Amino acid sequence: MTNDDIQKIIFDALAMANNGREADSQIPLSTETQLYGTGGHLDSMGLVSFLVDIEESLQDSGIYISLSDERAMSQQNSPFRDVQSLSGFIVQLIGEN
């Protein structure tokens, strides 16, 4: 799975989340998009659903990893800060899988 594939999965999950959001609060699909934390577009519930979507898309490609685990929570820099950090986190988890 290439970095582009992972980024597409993240964008697809953002697009999915946008289905449940009003027209004036759509999340932009960009590598710069802030996800969770200060300035982030997602609240806690939004983050949880978003991570589930990504996990499911990865499963469709035969990759079984959990993004919302204790480890992610205890990392120095939250991997859920923005699209880029999340993408790096997924690459790392797949590498270890």
Added chain:
Amino acid sequence: MIAHFLDIMRKNPEHEALVSSQFSVNYRELLERYEQYRSWIARNRIPSGAVVSFDGDYSPNSVSLLLALASNKNIVVPLSNDSRNHFSEFREIAATEYDISLDGSEAKLQPTGRNADHPLYEQLRGRDSAGLVLFSSGSTGKSKGIVQDLEKLMQKFRIPRKPMRMLIFLQLDHIGGINSLLYSLANQGTVIVSDKRTPSSVCKAIQEYKAELLPTSPTFLNLLMLSRAHEEYDLSSLNLITYGTEPMQESTLQKIAKILPDTELHQTYGLSEVGILRSKSRSTDSLWLKVGGEEFTTKVVNNTLWIKSDSAMLGYLNAPNPFDEEGFLDTGDLVDQDGEWIKILGRASEIINVGGYKVYPAEVESVLLDMPDIDDVVVFGEDHPIIGKIVAAKFKLAASKTHKQLKAEMLGFCKDKLQSYKIPGKIYITDDETYNERYKRMRRKEKI
């Protein structure tokens, strides 16, 4: 009882009462607004004993209106913006006679033409007490209206306690929010309101307004650590964190104790039906607690906690009386017991606790069943490491759809019908029957 509150508020008029990025008022200003609402109520001829709703979150207006309605002996139905989608349902159940909207600068009054003659209301009017109506979701999906004697709730604040600068986390239509507000008013405290209830917004308000007390939920503490907002802001003013509304994970408690070593952690226990119990944690990182206080008696029957309380509700507006013959109420919470100490294990029933919010499967199912091409759907909880439980739904479809199509449709369909925490985060499509031989829905995960 209202008079007692007003006396205390008058004692130190220049003391800050309520502060946020939008407003800052002292007790003198709050009392002035209270008097203005008293006159407004008189001008509009809202009679004592009338059932009156108002919508809005914490603000100088909502707090002074609440007090003015209480002093007019009204039965008050506070509605917070969190439950905006349910306003008309809640007003219907409460049979409100007047609806007040605080949206905008002026209060707008709407007489409804209803006649609220429920026997519980008559009981309140008979004893010349102000009332309070709160809502909890019913197991059949319909919200239950809980009638409280507001003055009895206020009684327990007669004993002076420490004034605190408290960040209010739960809204005015939650027993925890009402309890926090009354505590603060009765003790010359300061209520701090954050712009949002996200970790960074709450931490920012703690830093800016030097909050000493944060009443919150275990899930919020989990999210706080996840967002690492505590590293961006100075939380050194925080002396005490109280947590309740759902079972606390031991690991979360230990982590937060490590991150905030100078902050005391204290578990609380309460229910809309009986109020908030005074409780004592065995130690700051222990889940064992003693509940009770002068006005509460507890018993454990079949590992389930039962509570009897002076400040218990009068009853439900739209559900049977849940008290036993001795006046105890089944909390539905499973507990472990060690002498006088108890440990809350979780709900006995199938309620899904999503980050401290209770979700009743039937309510979500009834919305999802209105979607096109759905044969049946069952809703249940799945474990989730961040928020405890996530709502999951298993669909039986009438027409073929991909997983992604169905999810996109469901999100769009639910966005104005359910609060976000009730919308399933995980969905499944099945060809199997979704009910058992007795035509009872199977809400068990292993059937997937």
